[in-house]
Amino acid sequence: DAKTTQPPSMDCAEGRAANLPCNHSTISGNEYVYWYRQIHSQGPQYIIHGLKNNETNEMASLIITEDRKSSTLILPHATLRDTAVYYCIVWDYGQNFVFGPGTRLSVLP
């Protein structure tokens, strides 16, 4: 079973920041937080991951709370091409990736 909880769907206006929350209250000290997204009819795509510190790359930013029980993926300027299902996953070496149902993000013009 997935160790994360995400809202089933969210809307965001084009050009605005999309903030996707994820709860992982049972995360253990060695587990990373990973985010993937899946655009319709394609395989999932890696976005970003983190352990304790906030992370940023060319696609997104990841904010992890100090207690690590939740995180937020931020797409700073959402475009229509960011419409996808976003998956938050906690993972450690030796585990396999368990995908939950994710959050369906709709970016609206």
Place this chain on the structure above:
Amino acid sequence: DTGVSQDPRHKITKRGQNVTFRCDPISEHNRLYWYRQTLGQGPEFLTYFQNEAQLEKSRLLSDRFSAERPKGSFSTLEIQRTEQGDSAMYLCASSFIQGAGELFFGEGSRLTVL
């Protein structure tokens, strides 16, 4: 194209027939994963290989399913005596051991069992 490739992209078969899917991972990757995805659900883990060794199998992988990765390169997933419930997208992914959290997925093979 140096990404993960899967073949065929689409397969329609009659119940009871056998089907085989092939996955060619990124060449330097030593881990290879198979997932199954049905409409509206996230991908479900089936099995994974490290080089040629199959290290873990999900309980979803019934006796009718078999996966191989000879020589640690490409992999095949065979489904025998297909059932309508096998209709799904079968996704393959690969990764380095060192960067094992970053999976690179193929486009998937969509199976429809009539």
